[in-house]
Amino acid sequence: MAKKALIVGAGLAGTCLAHQMISKEIEITMLDQGSNHSSAIAAGMVNPMVFRRMNKSWRLDEFLPEARVFYQEIEQLLHMKFYRPIVIRRFFSSLDERENWQRKSALDEYAEYLEKLTLEDLEHQSAKNLFGSGRVRHAFWIDAANWVNAHKSYFRKSGVLLQEEFNDAVWHPETRTYSGVSYDYVVFCLGYRQKEELTFSFLPLQQTKGQTLLIESAVLSETESLNRKCFVLPHGDGRFRVGATYEWNNSTLHTTPEAREQLLQNLSSLGDYQPNVIDQVAGVRPTVLDRRPLMGQHPDYQQVFIFNGLGTKGYMMAPTLARELTELITLNKPLHPETDISRFTGK
Ligand SMILES: Cc1cc2nc3c(=O)[nH]c(=O)nc-3n(C[C@H](O)[C@H](O)[C@H](O)COP(=O)(O)OP(=O)(O)OC[C@H]3O[C@@H](n4cnc5c(N)ncnc54)[C@H](O)[C@@H]3O)c2cc1C
Numbered sequence: 001m002a003k004k005a006l007i008v009g010a011g012l013a014g015t016c017l018a019h020q021m022i023s024k025e026i027e028i029t030m031l032d033q034g035s036n037h038s039s040a041i042a043a044g045m046v047n048p049m050v051f052r053r054m055n056k057s058w059r060l061d062e063f064l065p066e067a068r069v070f071y072q073e074i075e076q077l078l079h080m081k082f083y084r085p086i087v088i089r090r091f092f093s094s095l096d097e098r099e100n101w102q103r104k105s106a107l108d109e110y111a112e113y114l115e116k117l118t119l120e121d122l123e124h125q126s127a128k129n130l131f132g133s134g135r136v137r138h139a140f141w142i143d144a145a146n147w148v149n150a151h152k153s154y155f156r157k158s159g160v161l162l163q164e165e166f167n168d169a170v171w172h173p174e175t176r177t178y179s180g181v182s183y184d185y186v187v188f189c190l191g192y193r194q195k196e197e198l199t200f201s202f203l204p205l206q207q208t209k210g211q212t213l214l215i216e217s218a219v220l221s222e223t224e225s226l227n228r229k230c231f232v233l234p235h236g237d238g239r240f241r242v243g244a245t246y247e248w249n250n251s252t253l254h255t256t257p258e259a260r261e262q263l264l265q266n267l268s269s270l271g272d273y274q275p276n277v278i279d280q281v282a283g284v285r286p287t288v289l290d291r292r293p294l295m296g297q298h299p300d301y302q303q304v305f306i307f308n309g310l311g312t313k314g315y316m317m318a319p320t321l322a323r324e325l326t327e328l329i330t331l332n333k334p335l336h337p338e339t340d341i342s343r344f345t346g347k
Contacts (some may be wrong), residue, residue, distance in 0.1 A: 212243030
């Protein structure tokens with residue numbers, strides 16, 4: 001008989017996990033209260049680089065190829081377009097940064113991602129350019145609002161998604177029984193709200209608010225995502241997402257004039273694009289101080305798991321991490337040690 005799993009939370013973590021579990025023939029039920037504030041409003045950027053130190057993103061060579069294939073497969077399954085390749089053009093903030101790029105782009109392990117600098121890059125004029133610019137290869141973005149909405153209707157149509165608030169009063173972790181139904185596995189994917197639910201509230205999950213603007217501009221480049229102090233992501237038809245703020249230990253969901261001002265200021269440091277703000281959104285990232293996800297089995301309850309802490313790079317990491325969690329659940333294959341919550345529980 002097929003094993004049964006309850007996935008609590010249908011954001012990026014819950015939906016990626018659902019696909020991975022279904023591929024292992026696990027019968028899933030999903031539960032979500034219906035108002036997603038992180039996965040749906042995210043810019044969905046997958047940037048292979050961490051520009052601050054000009055390093056590759058953590059486990060990039062594992063995450064990126066798997067994510068690319070995964071998202072394109074889900075596009076076919078759901079008959080919906082999410083996956084959008086893009087070139088990121090980084091405008092250097094200093095001579096040091098440019099030299100760092102030049103040094104790294106000559107190394108085999110970076111050559112795949114950093115284009116060698118050309119005269120055109122150094123003199124590129126789509127932003128104020130004192131130190132030159134460089135192009136990042138293999139970046140893409142996922143249309144995040146489409147991702148969440150398409151999954152909502154897909155899983156609702158398949159009869160597996162229940163729209164309700166998780167209720168601790170009808171949850172018995174010892175027997176994995178929720179509202180009178182027993183499951184072989186239960187996985188919590190509640191994003192920043194995990195703290196409010198008792199089962200995993202002991203984990204050091206942080207809440208990092210972020211805001212972005214949607215702007216119109218007739219003069220911005222539609223073909224590249226510009227980056228320095230902020231990112232500018234072309235959405236087509238003269239619209240651009242500009243982001244993002246980082247507001248630590250803040251779980252409020254309203255947009256603020258201060259964030260709008262900060263984002264417009266950051267944008268103006270790139271150039272005068274005469275932006276017309278047409279929308280502003282806010283959400284809360286589930287982050288962890290050591291910048292690693294929170295995954296694994298509950299220290300006291302067998303077959304009760306967590307998949308959280310996706311932080312700022314969720315769209316790149318989630319497909320691989322969801323597969324790895326599924327392999328822990330079905331094959332008892334150990335997680336990557338840096339992701340396992342045993343680093344906090346000692347179990
Ligand atoms: C402004 C901003 C920009 C971002 N940009 C990027 C980006 O460019 N690239 C990138 O990779 N990442 C980005 N992120 C981060 C990304 O959004 C997160 O890593 C990821 O979406 C987290 O997914 P999640 O499923 O863990 O959480 P969530 O998306 O929060 O999903 C949790 C789900 O659980 C449900 N839920 C919560 N509590 C309950 C409850 N009690 N009962 C029932 N259901 C419940 C919610 O409705 C929700 O659907 C950004 C985030 C923000 C805020």
